[in-house]
């Protein structure tokens with residue numbers, strides 16, 4: 178069978194099974210060991226018997242709902258590939274927007290200024306370390322997640338200190354200037370797609386009855402770890418959690434500027450608090466220097 182026909186057939190079958198049809202192309206590129214351009218070039222070739230066998234074996238798993246990232250063992254995030262497995266959340270494109278915003282708004286960052294709560298694959302901590310060129314602290318309650326993130330940090334050459342524990346508990350007093358987190362934020366009784374519920378760790382997904390437990394816990398303890406000249410706090414949130422998480426932040430930090438940012442789909446996705454006077458850190462730095 179020609180590659181183009183195989184792809185079409187696979188996409189149709191995934192659609193019929195209510196799965197994401199784009200996974201077929203992703204899986205095919207992996208089996209053929211080509212990028213998208215390479216796939217386009219080969220579309221009119223015949224699949225070899227071995228290629229067809231490998232494709233079909235994985236395709237059954239895709240049809241059953243397994244994420245393609247688990248078949249491949251890696252997921253892209255902010256231009257880099259991260260090892261993923263059932264112990265960690267597959268990093269999402271929405272979280273790249275959190276990185277972008279943080280990188281744009283921090284200034285004069287040094288080693289150990291940043292803490293990321295809820296390491297997972299290490300996507301946030303590792304990316305911030307590499308983008309900003311500093312050592313980043315990160316905490317996860319899951320030893321298995323930390324093991325994956327440690328391998329990712331080593332493979333990508335990032336300088337990250339890992340702490341196993343509950344939220345901010347392992348972090349010493351008064352040492353942090355930038356706090357970021359994409360905590361578990363799904364409501365306990367929300368029904369999820371089986372690709373998520375069946376394959377991603379529940380520890381990474383659910384944030385208590387109203388999904389807000391982690392925001393309350395982290396914000397309540399944040400004053401203990403932030404130093405006097407802290408810069409910002411930024412959380413990824415669920416689409417309907419913006420106002421309430423923003424209100425938690427303004428209650429705790431009435432002097433700070435707080436706000437909600439939308440993702441590319443127009444949904445509330447990031448809530449932040451920025452200490453007064455540093456909202457435009459990079460611009461201020463430049464003005465200070467002139």
Ligand SMILES: C[S@@+](CC[C@H](N)C(=O)[O-])C[C@H]1O[C@@H](n2cnc3c(N)ncnc32)[C@H](O)[C@@H]1O
Pocket residue numbers: 265266267268269272294295296297298299300301316317318319322342343344359360361362380381382
């Ligand atoms: C939504 S995932 C985020 C993973 C990664 N930061 C990302 O954005 O792709 C949340 C992470 O929080 C971790 N976690 C759950 N409960 C925790 C707790 N009490 N303290 C610290 N981390 C926790 C989970 O193990 C999971 O890795």
